[in-house]
Amino acid sequence: MNELFEEQRGHLTDYALGALASEDLDELARLEIAEHLAFCDHCLERYTHILDREPLLETPDLFVPSVRRAFRRKMARLTASRYFTVSVSACIALVLWVTGVFSLPAARRQEEKARPDAGLPAGPPFSITQAAEATFNNWAGGLSDFFGSIDLRGVFSDEKK
Numbered sequence: 680m681n682e683l684f685e686e687q688r689g690h691l692t693d694y695a696l697g698a699l700a701s702e703d704l705d706e707l708a709r710l711e712i713a714e715h716l717a718f719c720d721h722c723l724e725r726y727t728h729i730l731d732r733e734p735l736l737e738t739p740d741l742f743v744p745s746v747r748r749a750f751r752r753k754m755a756r757l758t759a760s761r762y763f764t765v766s767v768s769a770c771i772a773l774v775l776w777v778t779g780v781f782s783l784p785a786a787r788r789q790e791e792k793a794r795p796d797a798g799l800p801a802g803p804p805f806s807i808t809q810a811a812e813a814t815f816n817n818w819a820g821g822l823s824d825f826f827g828s829i830d831l832r833g834v835f836s837d838e839k840k
Contacts, residue, residue: 683708684715691715691722700729778814 683695698704
C-alpha cells in the first residue's frame with residue numbers, strides 16, 4: 680500500500696495528493712488528508728498546484744443570457760432603491776432645514792433680539808420636538824383650510840337637497 684505521509688518530514692506524499700485530487704481514496708484516508716491540509720500550508724500549496732492543472736468546467740452558453748438578464752434586473756432595482764432613498768433623505772433634510780431644526784440656539788437668540796418684540800422674556804430653549812409640533816400644526820391647519828374651502832354640494836347626484 681502506498682503511504683500517505685512522508686516519514687522524515689511528515690508532509691503528504693505525491694501519491695496522497697494525486698489520489699485526493701482524483702478521488703481514489705476511502706473516507707478515512709480523505710479525512711486524514713483533509714485534517715493535515717487544514718494545518719500544513721506547504722501541503723496545501725502543493726495540492727492547489729495539482730488542482731490548477733485540471734481544466735475548469737465550462738458553463739453551457741444557454742445560461743449566459745438568463746444570468747445577464749437577472750443581473751441587469753437586480754442592478755436596476757438596486758439603483759432605483761438607492762435613488763429613492765437619497766431623494767427621500769433629501770426631502771426630509773429640506774423639510775427639517777426649512778422648519779429651522781438645524782439653526783443654532785445662539786442664532787435664534789440673535790434673531791429674537793433683532794425683532795421688535797425683543798423686550799419679551801426669552802422662552803425655553805428650542806427643541807426638535809417643538810419644531811416638529813409646530814410644523815405638524817402648520818400643515819394640519821393648512822390642510823384643514825384647504826379641505827374646508829372645497830364646496831362639494833351638488834357634486835353627487837344621489838344627494839338630497
